[in-house]
Amino acid sequence: xxxxxxxxxxxxxxxxxxxxxxxxxxxxxxxxxxxxxxxxxxxxxxxxxxxxxxxxxxxxxxxxxxxxxxxxxxxxxxxxxxxxxxxxxxxxxxxxxxxxxxxxxxxxxx
Amino acid sequence: xxxxxxxxxxxxxxxxxxxxxxxxxxxxxxxxxxxxxxxxxxxxxxxxxxxxxxxxxxxxxxxxxxxxxxxxxxxxxxxxxxxxxxxxxxxxxxxxxxxxxxxxxxxxxxxxxxxx
Numbered sequence: 001x002x003x004x005x006x007x008x009x010x011x012x013x014x015x016x017x018x019x020x021x022x023x024x025x026x027x028x029x030x031x032x033x034x035x036x037x038x039x040x041x042x043x044x045x046x047x048x049x050x051x052x053x054x055x056x057x058x059x060x061x062x063x064x065x066x067x068x069x070x071x072x073x074x075x076x077x078x079x080x081x082x083x084x085x086x087x088x089x090x091x092x093x094x095x096x097x098x099x100x101x102x103x104x105x106x107x108x109x110x
Numbered sequence: 111x112x113x114x115x116x117x118x119x120x121x122x123x124x125x126x127x128x129x130x131x132x133x134x135x136x137x138x139x140x141x142x143x144x145x146x147x148x149x150x151x152x153x154x155x156x157x158x159x160x161x162x163x164x165x166x167x168x169x170x171x172x173x174x175x176x177x178x179x180x181x182x183x184x185x186x187x188x189x190x191x192x193x194x195x196x197x198x199x200x201x202x203x204x205x206x207x208x209x210x211x212x213x214x215x216x217x218x219x220x221x222x223x224x225x226x
Contacts, residue, residue, distance in 0.1 A: 004152070008150075042219070043201055043219050043220045044153065044201075045217070046214060046215075046216075049214065088152050088153075097143050097145075097158045097166060098143075098153070098155070099155075100152030100153050101152050102150070102151050102152050103152050
C-alpha cells in the first residue's frame with residue numbers, strides 16, 4: 001500500500017512568519033513530488049513540484065526533497081492570511097496518478 | 111487556455127439512485143483522471159485513462175461505478191446505485207502526456223455529490 005503521510009494540523013502561524021509543512025512517503029520508487037493548495041470548496045491548484053534532492057525555490061515558496069529519508073517539505077516565507085488553506089502533498093511515479101496525503105490545514109493570523 | 115470543465119457542480123440524490131458526471135479535459139491532454147475526495151481527506155484515484163484506454167482502475171468500485179472516455183476526449187463517470195458513503199467531491203484532472211517524470215495534472219472545479 002503506497003502511502004503519503006501529512007500532519008493534519010491545523011498549523012497556526014502569525015502573519016510574516018515562516019510556515020513549515022512536512023510530508024513522508026512510503027514508496028521508494030516515487031519520482032516526482034508535488035505540493036497543491038486547496039482553498040475550502042475549491043479544487044487543488046499546483047504550487048510547486050520537485051524531483052531532485054535538495055531545495056527548489058519559487059518566490060515565497062521553497063520545496064525540499066530528501067529521497068533517502070523519503071521526506072518532502074514546503075516552506076512558506078512571509079506568510080500571508082491569503083495563504084490560509086489546506087496543503088496537499090502528492091507523489092507519483094512516471095506517468096501514474098498522484099497519490100495524495102490527507103493535507104495539512106494552515107491558518108495565518110493577521 | 112481553457113481549463114478542465116466539469117458538470118454538474120452540485121448534485122443531491124437519494125441512496126440507490128443513479129448519477130452521472132461529465133468532464134471535458136484541457137484540449138490536447140491525452141491523460142484523464144477521476145479522483146474522489148471525501149471531506150477531510152486527500153483526493154483518491156478512481157480511474158486513469160490514456161486517450162480512450164483505461165490505464166488504472168484498480169480502486170474503482172466496479173460493482174457500482176463505471177467510467178468511459180469516448181473518442182479520447184470527454185469522459186463520464188457513473189454511479190449506480192449510489193450509497194451514502196459516495197458523498198464526496200468528484201474531481202476530474204488532465205495532463206498532457208503519460209510517461210514523463212514530471213506529470214503536472216490540472217484539476218477541474220469538481221462535482222460535489224450528496225447522497226441522502
